[in-house]
Amino acid sequence: MAHHGPLNLHIHPAAGTVGDLAMRRPHAVKVLQRHGIDFCCGGGKALDEACAAVGVGVQTLLDEVTAVENRGQGGQRWDTAPLPALIDHILATHHEGLAEELDRIVAMAERVLTVHGPKDFERLSNLYEVTVQLRADLLPHLAAEETTLFPAVRAANRAAAQAAIAGMVAEHEAVGALLARASELTGHYTVPEGACATWRALWHGLQELDADLRQHIHLENNVLFARLRAEA
Ligand SMILES: [Fe+2]
Ligand SMILES: [Fe+2]
Structure with a gap:
């Protein structure tokens, strides 16, 4: 069993956690919701594992996030705001x-x-x-x-x-x-x-x-x- 606690946030440097993605790329929330990936309480989970659990490829998901971003609807980054x-x-x-x-x-x-x-x-x-x-x-x-x-x-x-x-x-x-x-x-x-x-x-x-x-x-x-x- 893998651990999903906050201590493991950086174990998957390639993909990071679901919460990281939702924080750094706010448009990702819509895509995560669409795939039924929990990004709030389950936000500490590694992205690749969360994707595997719902049967979607990490790259497919990231491409979808990019597509939403390119449509340019809202999306404020809160990781750098005061x-x-x-x-x-x-x-x-x-x-x-x-x-x-x-x-x-x-x-x-x-x-x-x-x-x-x-x-x-x-x-x-x-x-x-x-x-x-x-x-x-x-x-x-x-x-x-x-x-x-x-x-x-x-x-x-x-x-x-x-x-x-x-x-x-x-x-x-x-x-x-x-x-x-x-x-x-x-x-x-x-x-x-x-x-x-x-x-x-x-x-x-x-x-x-x-x-x-x-x-x-x-x-x-x-x-x-x-x-x-x-x-x-
Ligand atoms: Fe609150
Ligand atoms: Fe609260």
């Missing part, structure tokens, strides 16, 4: 509105369970539980970043920042596991035939939340936290 700018971006793009969105999703999951529970009780009740747990995990996590970690980074208080990130990677992993569960329970967000409007909206909302949280966790684990560790 850390306060990265934090501003995380807050504006991923923190703002998340609590309200989680409330909306939990309410929809509850409504779909109430109305359609008898049709598909186990799946819909499990999905409702997953949404409740996601909200319960994320709200204190966002608050901790906003009140502890981010101010420490802005103040260049490295000791405080290091102490704050210790538990956060594990919290991200718990969120990643809940997203995997949501994806599984929804058939990878495939709307069942004849689903009502709320059911559709719930599947769509969860799919967007999944993509948003993966990008969010990637920027924290593989960029912000990695940069803080490298500074230490």
Whole structure:
């Protein structure tokens, strides 16, 4: 069994890790998503191994990344931007509105369970539980970043920042596991035939939340936290 911990980040100099690729070449995120390669919590995995696991060649994947880059859509590099700018971006793009969105999703999951529970009780009740747990995990996590970690980074208080990130990677992993569960329970967000409007909206909302949280966790684990560790 190969090790995939952070200590092994540089074992594959030719390919590097999935997280490295997503950090250095932000357009890669779209390509990784398309192939179902986890780039946030699984970001420490060697790229060649992650590619092999989904049956795509590393070079094929890199060519696809180049093609997306050549289309020139957005893609900001955060590995060199000042850390306060990265934090501003995380807050504006991923923190703002998340609590309200989680409330909306939990309410929809509850409504779909109430109305359609008898049709598909186990799946819909499990999905409702997953949404409740996601909200319960994320709200204190966002608050901790906003009140502890981010101010420490802005103040260049490295000791405080290091102490704050210790538990956060594990919290991200718990969120990643809940997203995997949501994806599984929804058939990878495939709307069942004849689903009502709320059911559709719930599947769509969860799919967007999944993509948003993966990008969010990637920027924290593989960029912000990695940069803080490298500074230490
Ligand atoms: Fe965050
Ligand atoms: Fe986070």
